[in-house]
Amino acid sequence: MTSDLPKVELHLHLEGAAPPAFVRGLAKEKSIDLSGIFAGDGSYSYSDFWNFLQVYEAATSVLETPEDYARLTRVVLAESAAAGVVYSETFLSPDFCGGRDVAAWGEYLAAIREAADEAERDDGIVLRGIVTCIRHFGPEKAKETAICAAETAGDWLVGFGIAGDETAGAPKDFAWAFDAAREAGLRLTAHAGEWGGPHSVRDALDALRVERIGHGVRAIEDLALVDRLAEDGVVLEVCPGSNVALGVYPDWASHPIERFRERGVTVTVSTDDPPFFHTTMTNEYDRLADAFGWDEAVFVDLARTSAGAAFSPRAVEVLEAALAERGRLT
DSSP: OTTTTOOEEEEEEEEEGGHHHHHHHHHHHTOOTTTTTTTTSSSBSSSSSHHHHHHHHHHHTOOOSHHHHHHHHHHHHHHHTTTTTTEEEEEEEESSSSTTTTTHHHHHHHHHHHHHHHHHHHHOOOEEEEEEEEEGGOOOHHHHHHHHHHOOOOOSSEEEEEOOTTTTTOGGGGGGHHHHHHHOOOEEEESSSSEEEEEHHHHHHHHOOEEEEEEOOGGGGGGHHHHHHHTTOEEEEOHHHHHHHSSSSSSGGGTTTTHHHHOOEEEOOBBBBBEEETTTTHHHHHHHHHHHOOOHHHHHHHHHHHHHSSSSHHHHHHHHHHHHTTTTTO
């Protein structure tokens, strides 16, 4: 078991980390009908990636106020801390938090930050935010999202990215939003190479000039691209459990994460939307150990790599302190 190993997570959707019981409870409080999005055992139910997006947005619909997001943040961070996570970066969407209105977004952000501060004090986990535009909402709304990000960039809000349906539009359509975020001092990441294939990774690198790629696993189908990732130091935010659950790969042994490592690509490990994929960071570590024989030394190196790839310097500080406290400095 790897639950006591300190971990760094860089690819976590806050709404996507909402436990089903939390969403059902909030829906009951608000008399919102969410029938159809849960399976018989109470877990989320979806048929494929595109239906997953619909279920995700339906679940998110119960989150209506800054206080709802504060409660969500505490629940999510408590679960992450229980899995050994000491530093996390989460994707936040002004689309869901205030309808891309800067003032309303600020209220949501303040509530999330306050809850994160409480979790840091109580559970020892540090959270930072990455504003994320939604690709299938279109480039015009992405511009509004980027303005929200630029207006609130700082020591807590550290990055900007894009998520959603990779088949909607092209990365170049969102260049204005990424340029605005870059000018505001935000670090950049983009979901690509999950469903769109290797070309989507190349297009994101060329059009958006990001330093991290969310998922990126389909790059393995183009070894010249893999070598470019290694040579340029592009970081992959890999979410193996998500990829297996959604059918990108049939099983853990088929996942290309080890092949990326062998070719010198910088890889990190995250859960993406953990309750949707029945996973935790401990589960990700345990399955990787089973599939590829990774031992504690590999996981400590993985955590340090992830901390170095984080968009906040706090990650290295927090991780090294946790490693020292738990006697894992080798």
